[in-house]
Amino acid sequence: MYSLIPHIVNGLTLGLLFALIALGFTLIVGVMEVINLAHGAFFALGAYFALATIGGSWFAGTEFGIWWSSLSPGARYASGLIFGPLCAAGAGMILELCLRPTYGKAPLYGLLLTFGAALVIEELIRLVWGTGEQSLSVPQAINGAFLMGGLIFSKYKFYAAAFSILAIFLVWLFLEKTPYGAIIKAGSHDSEMVRALGFDLGKLRLAVFAFGAALAGLAGVIMAPIWGLRPHIGIDVVIPAFLIIVVGGVGSFWGAVAAAMLVGLAVGITGAYAAAWSMLSMYILLILVVGFRARGLFGRKSALEN
Amino acid sequence: MSNKKFSRRSLLTGATAAVGGVAAFAGPWKHNRAYAQASDKPIRIGITSDASGQYANSGASDRRGMLMAIDEANAKGGVLGRKIEFQHLDTETTAATGSRVAERLITREECGFLVGAVSSGVANAISQVAQRYGVIYLNTNSSSPTESGQNCHRVKFVWDGNGTNFAKAAVKNSIDAYGKKWMLLTNDYGWGHDTAAATKKLLDQYGGEVVEEILVPQGTRDFSAALLKIQQANPDVVAAAVGGDDQVAMRQQVAQLGMGSKPAWINNQQDWPDVYGLPVDNLFGVFGTTWYYGLDLPGVKEFVERYQAAYPDTAMRVPGNVFYNGYMATRELLAAIERADSTNNIAVIKQLEGHKMSAESRMQHHDAWIDPDTHQVQQTVYLATANTEMGDNKDDMFKVLTQSAPEEVRDEGAAAACKLESYDETPSFDA
DSSP states (O other): OOOSHHHHHHHHHHHHHHHHHHHHHHHHHHHHOOOOTTHHHHHHHHHHHHHHHHHTGGGTTSHHHHHHHHSOHHHHHHHHHHHHHHHHHHHHHHHHHHHGGGTTSOHHHHHHHHHHHHHHHHHHHHHHHOSSOBOOOOOGGGOSEEEETTEEEEHHHHHHHHHHHHHHHHHHHHHHHSHHHHHHHHHHHOHHHHHHTTOOHHHHHHHHHHHHHHHHHHHHHHHHHHHOBOGGGGHHHHHHHHHHHHHHOTTOHHHHHHHHHHHHHHHHHHHHHOGGGHHHHHHHHHHHHHHHOTTOSSOOOOGGGO | OOOOOOOHHHHHHHHHHHHHHHHHHHOTTSSSOOTTOOTTSOEEEEEOOOSSSTTHHHHHHHHHHHHHHHHHHHHTTOBTTBOEEEEEOOOTTOHHHHHHHHHHHHHTSOOSEEEOOSSHHHHHHHHHHHHHHTOEEEEOSOOOGGGGTTTOOTTEEEOSOOHHHHHHHHHHHHHHHHOSEEEEEEESSHHHHHHHHHHHHHHHHHTOEEEEEEEEOTTOOOOHHHHHHHHHHOOSEEEEEOOHHHHHHHHHHHHHHTOSSSSEEEESOOOHHHHTTSOGGGSOSEEEESOOTTOOOTTHHHHHHHHHHHOTTOSOOSOOHHHHHHHHHHHHHHHHHHHHTSOBHHHHHHHHTTOEEOHHHHTSSSOEEEOTTTOBEEOOEEEEEEOTTOTTOTTOOEEEEEEEOGGGSOOHHHHHHOOOOOTTTSOOOBO
């Protein structure tokens, strides 16, 4: 019998990575009530822009390119970590502008539009970066492995998990402790009331979509060195992200985090003891949670439903 | 104005007669289909390759190989004086889509031949439809032993080496070199299971031991649980039958942990598109392939140049095994039509069965032939590893270690399991 503890540790780190993936998705669903099927495409876009930034491929051969390649890998990686999500945010803003005619109509319109956008972005990635596998390099300090309890663990994965904790904390801080966060939360609860109080709902939606897309892009930059990078990588993201927000309760920040941890543990532990069930385990978890509590773990009945 | 009314019975009778009449001419199930008799009509090939899903990247490479063969044939004036046309539909690395695509290409696009596959599940689905219509189908790149074994068909020809061929080339030598305690890491679908079964059988035969098999679902992106388990079990060798994007993710994660050299890794087959462009430390272990662009054989250099001229913009600067199989399969199909002097499917099948191909024409070390009992191409199998001394040529990623003659690695199990349909059971038509 294998020791369970390393697999629990592994499941928890995996859960933190899932939480990072789901954060932007839950934010957009919560405020906009749009199931953003382009979330995975923003994830991929963030990673690809980071790749271009870190590698400096776009300005190779120029004086700036020579200066850029002389920078330390750490500095270029940090730039990619900023620039990748920023570009994803820009793409998110464009998509939000396209989405505007669908507001107030049946949810299917938004769903179809974001699905179409995902296909377009994926194809653009193919055209710009090619169809092949890409490798996003990381600084030596967070690369490689370390020994713990006689077993080898990946340094990068623990770095990614720690980064996820930081990102979750900062997003929580933003939502809970700033006036902007208060407006976003109010918008997710009752957007019409927010408009009635004089806030520009259009700007709010644009900002939330940009923020959600940036978080997706950030997750892409962090996950690419683990999952690899290819144009259709976004498909790997949308389903777990959607599942996590349903398990956690749509619109609930801590619900998404808790659900991601549960999904990570389920996948990690079944991966050790019944590996063939590891992918299926998250769906079984979904059935169990939704079967007992249709609103998900932390989902609450809206005040408007009373 | 007539007072005559249509009764339900007369309407049904009329409709049945009309459908029957159309079917008599256009129905692909009918023997000797008539629509393609005109000699100036193009020969239409349906390309059934993945453009999305786990094998999207390999599917693109496979497709480029087919298209280069078609372009070369058209540049020489076509086949039997007829132009070759193609229609590609995405099989999405999904068996159900494969069936649907095959049905559409045959019945609506009027394709007389189907070419392409990377996933064995998709290839099996396509071949069932193709057999029903008698349409020749070339499985270019899927490697499950069942494709030329229990799932063989009279219309299907398998061009890649299979899991057993590669296992035969690798298992005995690896037991001697690394040890008897093996762990299997298996993609949880047809090709993975069949390849693992072939490896287990050979381990039994040569005195190896399977300590555990880890089944990895398709679409797995995180291998950390499996890799922890491998560390806990501490085997001498891990035999991985993991393909496509799953394999890329696995390679990156094994390399991150520095586990590439201990335990020893045997990858049943390594498709070129899955590793092209990856850092060389991701290319650990020993793996099988049927062709490599760096083979020092006549014709290889010119083949690479033709590829580069045909695809100057592709990110993959040199062709790999998947492209090679797509090209060779299509080229041999067109050559078989020429030899048959007909597009009649049965005549072309007979030209392909038992056909011998010289080592020179295939740019391999040994002559190859199409096994008439299984319809699998019996060919040279190479074992390779990462080329850590590649120097400035970043494309020179493989170092070929050994080459096995086709008869040394023949899959007898497939030959015993394969029961081809008779010619009479196979619908006949002129494409």
